[in-house]
Amino acid sequence: MRRHRRPGFKASLPLVVTLAALLLGGCGLGKQSALSPAGPVAQAQLSMLWQSLAIMTVIFIVVLAVFVYSLIRFRARKTDTELPKQVHGSTALEIVWTIIPIIIIVALSISTVHYAFVLETPQTGKNAVQVQVIGHQFWWEFRYPGTGVVTANQVHIPVGKKVNFTLQSADVVHSFWVPRLGGKTDLIPGRTNTLWLEASKAGVYYGQCAQLCGAGHAYMKFTVLAQSPAAYTAWLHHMQTDTVSVTTPEEKAGLALFKQNCSTCHTIQGTPFHGNIGPNLTALATRPTIAAGTLPNTAQGLATWLKNPPAAKPGAKMPDLGLSQSQIQSLVAFLQTLK
């Protein structure tokens, strides 16, 4: 990817570095930071940030210097007897400070337009991986077209490949944002948007809904698991062929309870359960968290969830099913077999 570095950028590099250091002083780079890019899209956006911030910082310093100098040098003094010189304007100066901003804007426009076309053109080529994202109040559904694989709240992608996400919403406007991989795009009901991202390194990347979507907006998180292409293909295959095997009486009881209480809303691959109101629970146990990042995916977390979902997560659309402690225990045992 071509970088648009202008002379102004290099000259002010030390300044930008100090500013950045100041900016991040004490905070460090967080796990959801746009400042630690892990792919070409976020990298391009960060380079635009530095480019604009560098130029604008120079302007700010010029303004501040003139400003502070004037305040000190031209402060009223007891000794002032006459009026200061009454200057009404200067056409030459005014032209100068009209032209300079125009030049800067031309410079910034070039990279803006360039990257707008690079980053906002859908990737439909053969090499790009297609993933369909459907936003729900308040969780994420991921579908892999042509494979039949459906999952939720954790999306698997291969490293080093462009991933073309098509974005749709089942209800209200949401926004799909993984800062370390790139900027966000909204999921708008009645529209299909696209966003492409690419991860350069294997790892887990954190994302979150960025458009107010109701009470559970803060709890609409997800993770991107970037895997080697081989691991990714193996995962897809596993998802397609996954079966459910329950062994202990506890697990069997859980399966029966699931059929009775949960199958109208949830799908599990390899079972006759095909509800489509809630997340697909195939291989649920492999997800790091449940309920879109609200609770850890542990026996404890699952039990808290099943006890009363809207109490665990504001606005959750899974109702409190009034399950007893022992029913919950069986269901948790069953859910933990979904590997």
Add this chain to the structure above:
Amino acid sequence: MAAITERVAIAHAQERNYRGIWAWLATVDHKKIGIMYIYAALFFMAFGGAEALLVRIQLWQPNNHLVSAETFNQLFTMHGVTMIFLVAMPILIGYINAIVPLQIGARDVAFPRMNALSLWLFVLGGIFLYTSWFMGGAPDAGWFNYVPLSGAHYSPGAGVDFYDIGLQITGIGTLMTAINFLVTILNMRAPGMRLLRMPMFTWSALITMLLILFAFPPITVNLILQMMDRLFHATFFNIPLGGNALLWQNLFWIFGHPEVYIVILPAFGIISEIIPTFSRKPLFGYESMALALSVIAFLSFMVWTHHMFADGLGPIVNSIFAITSMLIAVPTGIKIFNWLATLWGGQIRFTTANLYALAFIPLFVIGGISGVMLAMAPADLQYNDSYFVVAHFHYVLFGGTLMGALAGLYYWFPKIWGRLLNEKLGRLNFWLVFIGFNVTFFPMHILGLEGMPRRISTYAPGYGWTTPNQIATVGAFILLAGMLVLLYNLISTFMKQPDLVQDPWDARSLEWSIPSPTPEYNFAQIPLVEDRDAYWVAKREGSGELPKAEPVGPIHMPSPSLSPFFLAVTIVIAGYAALLHADWLALIALLAAFWQIGLQLVHEDHGYHVHPDVPTGGATE
């Protein structure tokens, strides 16, 4: 003939009849109306501020549960709606009311009764909005109230109805203000006050009113369409039935972006009055300042989709709107440099008013910098809807608009209320607000870049968000302390005797050439304006006495009237009735409102005459 004299006498008698609170309810005097705008805006500011503090306390630490997620959504929605519609706009409209007629040498606005109606629609509309807290919950879909979240299906409560109807009520008032002041400024200037002799604050008011005139219709359309959806099951925004989610967004931002300039241009105007006064120099580049205002206003209608860069409108749309957005930096830059050049070579006095005006410059530049960054569409995909945006618009709205408004308060207080605010307290007030503001909002830039979305009711630990959030919350309390000092300053100043100083700052424009507080008829004799900064010139080249455009004589004044107030009350009753689905009552109230409007149309106000006290020379300092 006799009948007319009689009626004049009756009108005069009526004026005498309104006492105490009734005199305020019935007034059509632009100065009293301005005062009430300012009081009401400060009153609503207390609520908007309290909501902001609760938001900041809630975000103090990860997984905080001080308020529920539902309450949190109501808090930030009402905070935004309040600060934009009930604080920023009204306080500036208050100054425009109190000052612009004086600056152009007029005795009142063109339509004094309509002016009173605007005021009461704003005040009662604001109270209407606030009663939502006690009637099933405040609006909670954010100040831009996106559909379909704000539709009946996802927001079944009455909150969004309060938003739709409340903003229509205040909006009618604002539109009438625009018409009123456009006519006033264009038609009622004193002889010799050419457009290019108008003070820059009046220029900013003129351009702002043009913006309102063109920006308010699209939001009104939006509000009406949504009201139809929610109350009468129309389907403009019902997506499964063919509604369109982007229709709301487009109409909202066609209003929303100019709205930003509606609340910043008058602040520009205030700064452009204060900086020359306290530098003892004329405003540098007057013509280019007026031109820049006009260019900003023009461009502001061509940038709205920069609020929608993440909507997937495609690289062509995003590129075009990115460039138009960046272009606004040119006229804005001209303004900044002209202010700097005004300071250059001056004799700068650091009064509180000037401290606020000066602080405006760097803070607004920071807001401008982040603004240019946000305009770069592909990069904006990272900033959009994150705390970076929250930081940006607080730097322009608080660092810009509110700093300007506070500068104006300290500057015009002696003119409006005949008393000088305490300067020592003023300085304390300024420094607390200045420091508190930066401590609150600067860390939000970092939060945004660190990936914190706006409007989340809480966050988990481990994202690096805790420290900046805590700094921001501490800053909010410093701000609170600053505003309490202001409150104390206001109260203690009202308790003391008026100083009645006419021209405490050795200022430049016509409002300072008449007594403080100003008599009801403003100018005993309308001045003849022969220069820009006419009063300043008169002081330097003579006694400070302006040439007069008319002989001394009885002055014709409009009669006070309670009808604007009652009309506003009727409209608000219609609002409640519609909201409570009492359709018949709503219809009757609306008919009653139209009947009252009809009465106003045929009513002839003969007014009354007053005999001015002729001033005995322009006392300054």
